Amino acid sequence: MGKLLIICGPTAVGKTSLAIELARTLEGELVSADSKQVYKGLDIGTGKDIPPQAKRKGFYLYKGVKIWGYDLVGASQDYSVAQFVAFAQDRIKRIRKDGKLPILVGGTGLYIRAIVDGIGTVEIPNNNALRKNLAEKEVQELFELLAQLDPIKAGSLNASDKKNPRRLIRAIEIATWRLNSGGRKLKQVRPQEDALFIGLIAPKKVLYERIDKRVETRLRAGIIKEITALLKSGVDWDNQSMSSLGYRQWREYFAGVSSKEEVVKLWKVQERKYAKRQITWFKKDLRIIWFDVVSPGWREKVEKLVKKWYKLS
C-alpha cells in the first residue's frame, strides 16, 4: 500500500515551495497536478518558478528534488485528465519503486481527484467528429439528445450542468460510446488508500495581495515576450494552452484593442476569481487538513504531521 502526499490549495499560497521543502526532508519527488504547466513554452505565466537550468530529461531538478509533470506536451496540443492520469499513475509507481515518497502538488482539483479517487469513465476517449457536430447546438438540444441516449444521466444532472454545453457534450460522448461499445466493461478504478491531504490557505486579503504581486512579477519576467515567441512558433489563440490565465487575457492586447494596463488589471481579477473557484472546490473535500500560511509556525506543524504520517507504515 503506497503512500501519497498531496499538497493542494488555491493559486499563490506557496504549494510548490512547501512541497520541495518536504521532499528534501522526506526524500520525495514532486508530481505536479497542474493542467497548464504541462505545456512546453508556457513557463512564466503558469508559474514554473524554477530556473531553466534545472531542466533535465523528463523532469526538473531543483534544490536536489525531482519535479515531474512539467512540459509534457507541445503548446499546440490538447491535453486532458486522461493523459494526466496515465502519466501520473505511472510516475507515482516509479517513484515508489525507487523508495521515494511521491508528492502530488497542484491546484487542479480534478487532476488530484482523478489520481486519488479515480474517474470511472476516464478511459472513454473523446470523439472529435461528434464534438464538432454538437458544437453549434443549443444547450436545450444537447440536453434533449442526452435525455434520449441516457435518460438516467440526464435526469441526474443538476440545474447548472443542464446548461453547460461542455458537460452535456461529454455526457453525450459517453452515452454514445456505451451504445457502440457492445457492453464493454470499463476498468474498475482503484483509489489510493493512504493519501495525506495538506491544504494551504491564506486570508482572502493576503491571498489577493500575493496574486497581484505575482502578476506584476510575471509581467516583469517577460510574459509578453513569452507569448510573442509562442505565437511565432505557430501556437494559436484558440489552442487549449492559450486558455490559461495570464495568456488568454493578452489576446486583445496583441490585437491592438487593449492596453497593457487594461490587460494586467483584467488578469489580476481573473486570477482572483480562479483562486475563489479553487477554494470552492477544495473546501468540499473533508480529507484535507488545512494550514493558514500566515499563522506562525505552520510549516513546522505541517512537517510534524507529515513525518508522523510517513513513519506510520
Next chain:
RNA sequence: GCUGGGAUGGCGGAGCGGACAAUCGCACCAGACUGUAAAUCUGGCGGUCGAAAGGCCUACCUAGGUUCGAAUCCUAGUCCCAGCA
C-alpha cells in the same frame, strides 16, 4: 460667451410617459463540477418584511411643475463633453 449633446445602481451602458427597482455587460457574493478544469456552467446582486408568493419604503444630478401616472415631458439651477467664438 453662443450653439448642440449629456448627467441612470460600484463601473460601463440601455430605457425616452404606464408592463421599471430599471434590459445587458463588468465587478462583487454564493455555488456546481468525474476526458477542454487556469476550462465550462448556475444562482444572487437598492433597502426592508416574508419560507414563498408577494408586500412596503427609498431611488434614475438638484429644485419646482404638467399628468390619474415621470428615469422618461416642461421650467430653473449645478456639473460635464463637443463645435463655434
